[in-house]
Amino acid sequence: MCVPGAGRLVVLGVLVLLALSACGGGGGRALPGAWLDIAVMPDGGAQVDLRAAGRLRSDAQVRDLAAAVARELFPGAAAVRVRTATSRSYPFARADVTGAFRPGRTVSLQLDTARAWRRLAAGGFDEGGVRLWLPSVPATVRPRPPGGASDAPRWTVGRGRPAPVVRVEMRPRPVRWFGAAALLVLVAAGVAVSAAARRWPVAVAAAGVAIVCAVVTVSAAAGRQGDNLGVAGVLGGRALAVATGAPLAGLPLGLAAAVLFVRALRRLLRDPAADFPYAAGRRR
Numbered sequence: 154m155c156v157p158g159a160g161r162l163v164v165l166g167v168l169v170l171l172a173l174s175a176c177g178g179g180g181g182r183a184l185p186g187a188w189l190d191i192a193v194m195p196d197g198g199a200q201v202d203l204r205a206a207g208r209l210r211s212d213a214q215v216r217d218l219a220a221a222v223a224r225e226l227f228p229g230a231a232a233v234r235v236r237t238a239t240s241r242s243y244p245f246a247r248a249d250v251t252g253a254f255r256p257g258r259t260v261s262l263q264l265d266t267a268r269a270w271r272r273l274a275a276g277g278f279d280e281g282g283v284r285l286w287l288p289s290v291p292a293t294v295r296p297r298p299p300g301g302a303s304d305a306p307r308w309t310v311g312r313g314r315p316a317p318v319v320r321v322e323m324r325p326r327p328v329r330w331f332g333a334a335a336l337l338v339l340v341a342a343g344v345a346v347s348a349a350a351r352r353w354p355v356a357v358a359a360a361g362v363a364i365v366c367a368v369v370t371v372s373a374a375a376g377r378q379g380d381n382l383g384v385a386g387v388l389g390g391r392a393l394a395v396a397t398g399a400p401l402a403g404l405p406l407g408l409a410a411a412v413l414f415v416r417a418l419r420r421l422l423r424d425p426a427a428d429f430p431y432a433a434g435r436r437r
Contacts, residue, residue: 205245212246233250258325264319325383
């Protein structure tokens with residue numbers, strides 16, 4: 154008796170999936186024209202993704218065009234390597250740029266997307282856009298795209314809107330990572346003290362401090378404070394990757410602190426006299 158109702162649910166589910174597919178709900182459909190996604194990496198490199206829809210005949214042509222565009226954007230790059238990548242079933246060309254900029258206390262970049270766009274226009278693309286991603290460091294981008302500030306600036310090109318010449322200034326602050334690392338040390342110390350404490354109030358206090366520091370540490374790590382070390386030239390390569398992920402160790406340590414906190418608090422509330430193991434002997 155329940156089969157007809159189940160059949161209607163199945164049909165409704167299929168229709169919803171078809172509607173999402175038609176509307177691009179999966180996020181894998183190509184945008185019209187050509188889109189450049191420029192990602193500046195904290196280690197001095199960059200990635201340039203070219204998503205070109207409908208004008209080029211083969212993946213090889215897309216890769217060649219992506220390589221030419223990347224060299225226009227970063228004319229002083231040490232090397233450019235191009236490959237075909239896939240995002241949500243949609244292929245695109247990715248140019249990995251080595252030596253896109255020189256790390257330092259202040260990094261200035263000029264990305265001439267107008268020159269890059271002339272390459273795309275020669276390939277038959279007259280509209281599209283540019284998107285820019287930067288490391289998680291204090292930075293200034295000029296000109297800002299219409300519509301105000303955003304995490305990833307985006308400029309639409311074509312139909313009377315020229316490709317911008319983007320000027321970027323990054324001002325890394327390595328001290329932010331060292332602050333997160335200091336908090337991580339406090340988390341570890343709090344866990345150690347709480348686990349070894351012979352008095353339950355001390356265990357509760359130490360675990361509570363560790364929990365607070367763990368929350369702050371993980372929140373700070375969510376901003377990828379390690380990027381400051383890379384852009385400033387303090388670390389690079391595998392050492393930079395390790396340093397960037399290190400503050401995330403605050404999460405398991407914070408969970409351990411929470412377990413110790415609950416255990417110590419229960420014991421404290423259940424038997425306050427147990428806080429002073431030698432008190433009973435003195436009373437005797």
